[in-house]
Amino acid sequence: MKVLVIGAGNMGLTYAQGMSKSKLLKKRNIMILDTSEEKIQELNKISHFDVYEDLKDCVPQADIVFIAVKPYHSEELFKALAPLLNKEQILISIMAGITIDYMKDLTGLDKVVRAMPNLPAQIGKGLTSYIASDAVSKVELILVENLLDTTGKSILVSNENFIDASTGISGSGPAYVFYFMQSMMEAALQMGFSKNISKVLVSETFTGAVELFNQSDYSPNKWMDMVASKGGTTRAALDSMEDNNVNELIKEAAFAAFNRAVELGK
Numbered sequence: 001m002k003v004l005v006i007g008a009g010n011m012g013l014t015y016a017q018g019m020s021k022s023k024l025l026k027k028r029n030i031m032i033l034d035t036s037e038e039k040i041q042e043l044n045k046i047s048h049f050d051v052y053e054d055l056k057d058c059v060p061q062a063d064i065v066f067i068a069v070k071p072y073h074s075e076e077l078f079k080a081l082a083p084l085l086n087k088e089q090i091l092i093s094i095m096a097g098i099t100i101d102y103m104k105d106l107t108g109l110d111k112v113v114r115a116m117p118n119l120p121a122q123i124g125k126g127l128t129s130y131i132a133s134d135a136v137s138k139v140e141l142i143l144v145e146n147l148l149d150t151t152g153k154s155i156l157v158s159n160e161n162f163i164d165a166s167t168g169i170s171g172s173g174p175a176y177v178f179y180f181m182q183s184m185m186e187a188a189l190q191m192g193f194s195k196n197i198s199k200v201l202v203s204e205t206f207t208g209a210v211e212l213f214n215q216s217d218y219s220p221n222k223w224m225d226m227v228a229s230k231g232g233t234t235r236a237a238l239d240s241m242e243d244n245n246v247n248e249l250i251k252e253a254a255f256a257a258f259n260r261a262v263e264l265g266k
C-alpha cells in the first residue's frame, strides 16, 4: 500500500513521520509532495520518504492520498488532482472546514475521509476526529483509523457537523491552552520570576493538573473546589475570573472557531 501526503507543513510532515514509524507502511511506501522549494530541499535532507514536486509523478501510484494543505489551496489542488485520480483511491483530508461533498464534487472520487487532528500529533499525542463517505468500506475504515492512530488517538464521529465542532474544541484547542500558559507566564514575569523559572512554574502546573484530572473521574469543577480553600487565594483568583466572565468568553472563543470551520466550508 502506498500513501501520498500532499503538503509537507506542520501536519502533513507529522503524519508522514507518524506513518513511517508505524509497522503499517514501509518508509518507501510514503510519498510526499509540496510546492515550496524550501520544503522540498528540507525533505530531501530527511530522505525518509520519496519526495515529489509534480502530482503526475506520484498520484497514480497512490492507494491513499492524504491532503494537508491550507483550506484556501484546496480548490486549485483538487482541480489539478482530478484528472490523475482513479475511483479506487481513498482521499483523506485534514483541512479545516472543507466538506466531503465538496471534495467528492471536485475530485470525482467516492471514497473520501474528512479528519480533524491537532498539533500534539507531532509527539504522538494527537486527537483526531474523523468521518468517511458511505463508499469507504468497513475494512478500509479500519485501515484509515490505523493510519490516523499513528499520531495518537482517533474518534469516529456520527455526522460531519461534529468535525467542525471538534475543530472548535480539540483542533484549535491546543492554542487556547497556550494562550492560558502565555498569560500565566506573563503574570509570573511581572511577579519577578526569571523567564526560565516562569516557564517551569507554568508548565509543571499544567502537566500536574492534567495528570490529576486524567487519573480520576472528578470534573474540573470538583478539582477547582479541592484547590480552593474558603476565603483563600484560589477563591480570589476564581472569583476574579467569574467577575470577568472568563468562562463565557472561553466558550465564545471555541464557538468562534467552530463557526469559522463551517464558514470555510461554504
Ligand SMILES: NC(=O)C1=CN([C@@H]2O[C@H](COP(=O)(O)OP(=O)(O)OC[C@H]3O[C@@H](n4cnc5c(N)ncnc54)[C@H](OP(=O)(O)O)[C@@H]3O)[C@@H](O)[C@H]2O)C=CC1
Pocket (backbone or CB within 6 Å): 006, 007, 008, 009, 010, 011, 012, 033, 034, 035, 036, 039, 068, 069, 070, 071, 073, 076, 077, 094, 095, 096, 116, 117, 118, 119, 171
Ligand atoms: N496546524 C494545526 O494545528 C492543524 C492544522 N490542520 C489543517 O491542516 C492543514 C495544513 O495545516 P498546516 O500543516 O498547519 O499548514 P502548513 O502551511 O504548515 O503546511 C501546508 C504546506 O502545503 C504546501 N502547499 C500549498 N499548496 C500546495 C499544493 N497545491 N500542493 C502541495 N503542497 C502545497 C505549503 O507550501 P507554502 O508554504 O509554500 O504554501 C505548505 O508547505 C490545514 O488545512 C489545516 O486546516 C488541522 C488541524 C490542526
Ligand SMILES: O=C(O)[C@@H]1CCC=N1
Pocket (backbone or CB within 6 Å): 096, 167, 171, 172
Ligand atoms: O487554525 C486552523 O484553521 C487549523 C485548524 C485547526 C487548527 N489549526
